[in-house]
Amino acid sequence: MAVNIMITDDHSMIREGLKNLLELDGDIKVIAEAENGEECLDKLKTFRPDVLLLDINMPKMNGLEVLKALKDRKSKVKVLVLTGHNETEYLVKAVDIGINGYVLKDSESAELKKAIFTIADGETYIQPSLIPALNSKMIQKNEDELKIDALTKREMEVLKEMSVGKFNRDIAKEMKISERTVKNHISSIFKKLEVTDRTQAAVFAIRNNIIQIM
Structure with a gap:
């Protein structure tokens, strides 16, 4: 059975390119698209994707704000952040709010599909090249929290x-x-x-x- 996904990105060419790429083998189906965070939240009232592909930098409502809104709604949709931002700060913020995966837009198509299938199966997927920096940031964050508590x-x-x-x-x-x-x-x-x-x-x-x- 194909994995149903929704793509949220403010660039129509990226949405179209992703749709063509991901549906090529027939194991992934794009059931909805949105060009900003507000439209994404609105369409999630109607569509029930297995995985939501979510960009961070968007007009009206960015990806991090969408994540917070989904958390407030207690939404069970699985979210894969797909972004051009390779700054670790965005990854840490997304992880803190709650995501199922994080992949950069310049990753290989095989890695993106692997992330989608991994998340659809209930697991978490962080692009391997980002993990060392994420671990370092999380260690620093935990150390800082202890200092603040003191x-x-x-x-x-x-x-x-x-x-x-x-x-x-x-x-x-x-x-x-x-x-x-x-x-x-x-x-x-x-x-x-x-x-x-x-x-x-x-x-x-x-x-x-x-x-x-x-």
């Missing part, structure tokens, strides 16, 4: 304030504590985060979404 509520407040460039006196005034107490908090923060200056602390805060940069 911070007190006050230390977290100080970290946020100093990471956006505020001076000790301004932090002290805003938090209604002495400058000496602020300095003590900063020393403790440096020790717990294993950093040596404010810049490194700010980089840590940005990397872990403790503060947002525009």
Whole structure:
């Protein structure tokens, strides 16, 4: 029996090319297509694909937003992210939200089909070339989470304030504590985060979404 899939990508040529490629042997059938995240979610109300092929960079609603929406819906559709983004950050975010597979668009057709069949069978498939970088990022993420958990509520407040460039006196005034107490908090923060200056602390805060940069 053929595996039914849905393709979501904002480029019509890519959708058409994938459809022609995947249906060539008759073991995969494209039952629906969408050109953006909103259309994808709408069509999933009607169609029930075995596997959803999902791009990340799309207008109106990107792939990561679609993943979050599917999670909120408690959808059981199996998702294979097929993207041109080889940055590990996108992979880590997708894995955190919840995916069944992740393959780059420049992969061989045999690998893409292998991923589809693997996912349809209930297994997970991450393109092998991406696994070392993913493991490294996940290890760093776990280490960072332990460091964040070690911070007190006050230390977290100080970290946020100093990471956006505020001076000790301004932090002290805003938090209604002495400058000496602020300095003590900063020393403790440096020790717990294993950093040596404010810049490194700010980089840590940005990397872990403790503060947002525009």
